[in-house]
Amino acid sequence: MESRSLPGVVAAVVFFLSTMALPAAAAVVEHTFVVSQMNMAHLCKETLVTVVNGQLPGPSIEVTEGDSVAVHVVNKSPYNITIHWHGVKQRLNCWADGVPMITQCPILPNHNFTYRFNVTGQEGTLWWHAHVPCLRATLHGALIIRPRHGPSSYPFPKPDREIPIVIGEWWQVDLALVDWRLRHYLADYIPSASTINGKLGDLYNCSGVMEDGYVLDMEPGKTYLLRVINAALFSEYYFKIAGHKFTVVATGANYVSPYTTDVVPIAPGETMDVLVVADAAPGRYYMVALPNQSPKPEPQSPVLITRGTVQYSNNHSPSNGEAALSSYREKGGAGGPSGDVPVTPEMPDQHDRMTSFYFHGNLTSLHHSQRLPVPAQVDEHLFITLGMGSVCRQGQSCRRSGSDESIVVATMNNFTFQPPTAMTSLLEAHYYNSGTMDTLQQLPDAPPRVFNFTDPALIPEGPKEAQLEPTSKATLARRFRYGAAVELVFQGTAMMQSESNPMHLHGHDMFVLAQGLGNYDAARDVARYNLVDPPVLNTVQVPSLGWVAVRFVTDNPGIWYMHCHYEFHLSMGMTALFIVEDGPTFDTSLPPPPANFPACGNDNNHVPDQFYLQTRKSEVSHIYGG
Template identity: 45%
Template sequence: MAWNTTVEYTFDVGNYTVERLCNSLVITAVNGSLPGPTINVREGDTLIVHVLNSSPYNMTIHWHGIFQLLTAWYDGPEFVTQCGIPPGGNFTYRFRIVDQEGTLWWHAHSSVLRATVHGALIIRPRRGNSYPFTKPYQELPPILIGEWWNSNVVDIENAITEIGDAFPEPDAYTLNGLPGDLFNCSQNQTFQLSVRQGKTYLMRIINSALNNQHFFKIANHNFTVVAVDASYTNPYTTDVIVAGPGQTVDVLFTANQPVASYYMAASPYRTLTGDFLNVSTRGILVYENSTSASPVNVTMPINNDTATAHRFFTNITGLAGGPHWVPVPLNVDENMFITFGLGIVACINCTGLGDGRGFSASMNNESFVLPSGRGMSMLEAFYQNASGVYTKDFPDNPPLVFNYTDPNLNNGLQDIAFAPKSTKVKTLSYNSTVQVVLQNTAILAVENHPMHIHGFNFHVLAQGFGNYDANTTEPTFNLVNPLVRNTIGVPVGGWAVLRFIANNPGIWLAHCHFDAHLPWGLAMAFEVENGPTPGTTLPGPPADLPKC
């Protein structure tokens, strides 16, 4: 395609019928495809996406990454930056792609429709075809790791929300919407890629799953990681990729094995005990001129291999001095220590935990509630300086200091498992530097949570297990070439330290990217104040912004 200053797409979100796992199911998707369209742009382009909602559900689209400042109106989360596009309605998202290159993605940010409403967003360099690595022979189609349920996901969510229960395990995992040959009726629904022996390829991997992190491998092949979340990295060689929901990984790999076909596979990385779907979704990498009857098998890590996951997440560093690199800000204006994890809520008809109790979640003992039914989104309230939609008292620290990762927590601290429901934000001055320690808690369970901050990239200065100790950890901060991400997998029973500059006015959601945890309340929001000039002040809402 020809590259232009302005790139336009039309998304028609509607229902259509697909065949999976021996069944027919009506799903909601964009332009009748799963995954939806891949958006191709160059850094510096203006992207315009016209969304027509032909589905029976309210709809919003969220775009991972950072874009031209002052575009908070187009961020997408329902009731945060906009209200849903109603059935039969439309809304146009428009922003300029700035200061990032690589793979991002887009997805529905309304209900659990993200399961089938998602796709890749690929940003290539503006300066010719230059990358900060040797140009590959070819770029392969992006690979989106997903999940599949044999029922309508919105109906599932409505049913489990009413009783405070957990979201059920999927019936299959998928690669680009296809379950692969280990699942029923799926021999002919297996994703395939073709390569030429001796050539090096650029592969883009996206975890678009609702509730599972994944390992990804290709039999007998290694990868060289060159970017994560559209931020370049120092080259890192590995035989396994790990990605949580919301995360993207760009890798180079060379087809340097004998001419044959090889299985590629994604399998869950799970740190919770209990029953789950422990079956890989498989695709096939086929060498040109291969005559092999069956692909070479791939051996996956065990599902709870935290050592492998942690090694992957912590060995990658940012490409300091590379394209769009931003040095770590050294002077911190705001320090926050945020505990987060699961909890308990008392509710009528709750059966999730029995005895009138259901699952809940919180950050600093505040369980976030989206402000539906309040007449406007949080961003509209910010712009109009209206009260009654949210409050500005999200705490900088938890209300109680305790042994956050004690495995015996549930025996003695049940009172802190109950968090009040609220819609609270942390107010940040424009251009202030914010440091956040995210601390897992062991209330009910411990797991690796993929935490996503809208509107900003952040430096990951350190991460580890157990309780965070500033005295021992701060001297080890990587202030030279830390990883830059927009979604961080906070280690199971551990912590991570993030730092970013609040230079994007508006309301920005921060939440766990396990979709089951967001409606439980594992979220908060940052309110970033306007700057001192018209160019640093949030403009008025677009004329076609959906009404609440």
């Protein structure tokens, strides 16, 4: 028998134990996304929808922090396609960000392209979606990043199950047609229903037969991590489960200090990780998503509530049955806890914007998870107003206030974004120092004039807002040196609308320092900044007729989209480009484009207008009356 020295045995044991503690090696997670069209039937009508792998929502991508991802996109749809990996920082990898004509030429029909990126330094729930106007309503799915050391390393109690909850909308019209209408400000767009995980729920029916709703089975005493995503085009939602509370533990793949609430407001583009404990009386409970909207004088849309059901898999009677039954009835249920009628939660009013304001204002970062401190010194300050305006259909002069001579647009500092028309992507032009970049217009530090930005009298058309309507149209961009600390104040306005604005910055996270209602006043509001543990987000909800102050560091070279995640604001021009220059070293500079990068075709931004004028004339007339 071979003999071994004691030191050798100890060394072997130490090595064995150390390898037991090591996390799994980083992997390459591969998916194939086949983008195609299929008919789906809801509300007594078949609708042709564009989906990935025949699914709505599309497939979830599940990875471990540190992994690399390769997604092979095969475009069998009639549309030009790009996929954006919402919230993935894409460090030194702007080429994979998926914005048509900005970071890449789109994937043309009958073409394919492989996106490759890594998820180092991020944990939590993100998502992916098409960045083709309006098609993200059906082209989307979850992107889940788990800790490298496994679920036991979550900074909260380890859940028994993890479930994606994707809130969306069901449209019974061609989504490319919706985009065309938006760009021509024919603003008669409304979805037909709201959805949870692709299901409409029993508030909708076809000839009296209820639509299927999403069902979540829970076991008493178990803890569930719901990964909630708002993939809707047009609405912030209030999300609630009757008889249960949520503990919010992360948002935008950044951990937050645990925050207990019975309702989660979630805007388009946002993700929320929430814990739910199955501690109610066994029975059935409605899970409800309610879209909110601004009150009049804003135009009012139908309230498209959707609901699924939470049901306990163990329906035994609780020991304190009478108390549970009493509590059940107080919460709006009919019958006993195990009866057929689920408990219905009491929802906020559809016009209630303060629930969202206070919810977002109560979020703070979990101290130990904040990897970088808030920049104490600021190199550049920007003040950006968000609102509506108008441009003339022809020439420089025209009538405003709803006249057919002008088109209503969405604005940032009185500019509306004009997509580039070059035959290559802007990122390629930037990398190769092409003259195409000379056509960009600089985003100003502040709006051209100061006025009472939140004056409600500006919402309806009239002489007061008509003086402020005229808007410039340009491919709007702002250059930043590498490593600059930027403070940006988003100011919501009452210019022809009073919507909130979920502002999403690609390639970076933002420290959310403060928010407020009314007009931002630096002399007053800087003192309120949270520089200790502000939440870190990629999508910031700017409250209705209010403001948000953020800081971020430009440490990721490339061209990054910054835009409102309401689709009508995006299509109508509430967008700018943030160009981050290369740093001084190889490791701080953008590498060359990947192999087989998509080449541009004759039309890369939209389905041509002529397509609608010729081949969709009857459909346009049927849906919109002309």
